[in-house]
Every structure is written in C-alpha cells, then in structure tokens.
Amino acid sequence: MNRKVSVIGGGGNVGASVGVYVAERGLADVVLIDVIEGVPMGKALDLTQAAPLRGSNARLTGSNDLADVKGSDVVVVTAGFPRKPGMSRSDLLAANAEIVRGAAEAVKKNAPQAILIVVTNPLDVMAYLAFKASGFPKNRVLGMAGVLDSARFRAFVAMELGVAAVDVQAMVLGGHGDSMVPLPRYTTVGGIPITELLPADAIERLSQRTRDGGAEIVGLLKTGSAYYAPAASTVEMVQAVLKDEKRLLPCSVFLSGEYGLRDLFIGVPCVLGAGGVERVLELPLSEGEKSALTKSANAVAKDISELHLPATP
Numbered sequence: 001m002n003r004k005v006s007v008i009g010g011g012g013n014v015g016a017s018v019g020v021y022v023a024e025r026g027l028a029d030v031v032l033i034d035v036i037e038g039v040p041m042g043k044a045l046d047l048t049q050a051a052p053l054r055g056s057n058a059r060l061t062g063s064n065d066l067a068d069v070k071g072s073d074v075v076v077v078t079a080g081f082p083r084k085p086g087m088s089r090s091d092l093l094a095a096n097a098e099i100v101r102g103a104a105e106a107v108k109k110n111a112p113q114a115i116l117i118v119v120t121n122p123l124d125v126m127a128y129l130a131f132k133a134s135g136f137p138k139n140r141v142l143g144m145a146g147v148l149d150s151a152r153f154r155a156f157v158a159m160e161l162g163v164a165a166v167d168v169q170a171m172v173l174g175g176h177g178d179s180m181v182p183l184p185r186y187t188t189v190g191g192i193p194i195t196e197l198l199p200a201d202a203i204e205r206l207s208q209r210t211r212d213g214g215a216e217i218v219g220l221l222k223t224g225s226a227y228y229a230p231a232a233s234t235v236e237m238v239q240a241v242l243k244d245e246k247r248l249l250p251c252s253v254f255l256s257g258e259y260g261l262r263d264l265f266i267g268v269p270c271v272l273g274a275g276g277v278e279r280v281l282e283l284p285l286s287e288g289e290k291s292a293l294t295k296s297a298n299a300v301a302k303d304i305s306e307l308h309l310p311a312t313p
C-alpha cells in the first residue's frame, strides 16, 4: 500500500504545489483537502491526468472533508490567508489561528499517528498552535520555514558567484520573519565558507535580500505570496520523513531549553527522519548570532502570547 500525504489547504497555491511535487517524486498518494467546493477535486483530477505524462503512479484525490486525513503518514497544513503587499506575516495571526486550530484538531481525531508539518503563517506561531491543539508529542509537529529561507539564501549566493545553486549549502535560523538569522559562517560553496569567497558587504546584502525574500515576491505578485519554493521546501521535509533520510535541515520546532530557549517554536537545525524531529543540533554561536537569535525568539514569543494559550509545563 502506498504511503499517504494529506494537504489541508490543498486547493490553494502552496498546497496544490505540494501535491504536484509529492506526486512527481512518487513519494505517496495525495489527498488535497480544502473548504472551497470543487477546487481540490478539480486540481486533483487535473494532476491525475498529468500523471501519465509525468511518469507518476501516485493517486491524487480532492476532498472538502477534513476527516479524509484518516490514515495519513504526513499531514501538511497550508490552509489560511497569504500576505498582500504591505502586510507582515504577523498581520495574519488572528485570521489564520482559527483555521489552523481546526485543522490540528481534525488531525488529532482522524490521523493520530501522523507527522504534522505546518506551513501557514505566521509560521512559528501557527506551528506552536498546532502543537497545542493536536496534543502531539513535540517530535511530530514541525514548521516549514528554514528550508525555504536557506534555499533563498542559496539561490542568491549562487547568482552572486555564478556557481551551481546545488553546490551552495546554507543555514538560516530563527523565526520566519524579518528577524530571521542567516548564518554566513555556516554557508558554503562546495565546502568553502562564503566568508572566504565574498566581501562582508556583499554577504550582508544577500542576507538582507533573504530576510526580505518573501516580501520581494509578494510585491511582484501583488495578489498573493510565493508558492513554488515554499512547496518544494515542504516536500524536502515530507521526503525526509517518509524515506527516513536523517536529513539535517533547519525546521521550526518546539524548544525545551536548547539555545537557552523554551516553550516556543523557532527555526533550528534538526535531524529529520521517520520519527519526525529526531534531534536538535546546538551549533556554537558567536555573541552577535546569539543576540540575533534571542531577538528573533522575542518577536515569536510576543506573537505566541497573543494566542492566550496556557504555557507548556
């Protein structure tokens, strides 16, 4: 029997694109679930018709019923509003909290063994909410942001140096917001740190473009936010879990003292495998990096406090 990946919000841009990449890689059967009538079924049928051309044997279906997450190995939550020009991710908090809470409760009821990957913004806050509302252990709830932010940094470094993007590895920590923390010391091209290849001002320019990476695309699209790279980043995480790859990827996870932080979700390097978050890696950070991470954590904690949830004991 094939593995099963459900996408709540699967009628939307990021969700449907997650379906495309999961199916194209043959990772699992896909259920696109959304509140809009007809759209998830229409997109699933369209993708089913693309399958013979794209060499995929994955089965794709659409649904308007959250109970159809039943039996999923992985559930991805992309349901909720995206940003419009001029909005910060935090501006989405109130509107998306109820949607994510409902999604997490449905997963708790119908797919109690699943690994839950949250994509909806504001990311770290919504991942925390999904953790609370699902009651899942902390290793089975992850937020997707660091893979995307690192991919953006990788792409910009590759463009600057005229090298293959696949040869660039990057690490971006912190919350998925304006205070995210790109780490140039841990960003390499073919194993060489970029601090050996680029002057400090160029590194700062590319780091800032990474922090503004989402807003740059919102400004161009005008009616929504990025979705191809976000979906591809999510599917890196889905694959790491389904294939038990033990990938070392930055993910937003619940911290209980690592990096001196607790009772919040924030992006840190993790080992991802069949058990979800199997390990959190604590990198030695410079004073500057540490204070940037603390500042980012404070911004996430402030948004979390707006959910008015009881603290985790």
Ligand SMILES: NC(=O)c1ccc[n+]([C@@H]2O[C@H](COP(=O)([O-])OP(=O)(O)OC[C@H]3O[C@@H](n4cnc5c(N)ncnc54)[C@H](O)[C@@H]3O)[C@@H](O)[C@H]2O)c1
Pocket: 008, 009, 010, 011, 012, 013, 014, 015, 033, 034, 035, 036, 078, 079, 080, 081, 082, 083, 092, 096, 099, 102, 103, 118, 119, 120, 121, 122, 123, 144, 145, 148, 176, 224, 225, 226, 227, 230
């Ligand atoms: N974490 C990241 O790095 C990252 C990157 C890109 C987008 N996002 C976020 O992902 C979310 C989705 O973005 P998008 O571009 O796909 O938006 P979209 O508007 O295209 O899709 C969202 C979908 O969610 C559906 N939806 C709303 N309420 C629902 C519910 N209760 N149950 C099921 N489905 C529901 C909508 O009908 C819509 O189809 C946004 O919050 C966006 O900010 C996060």
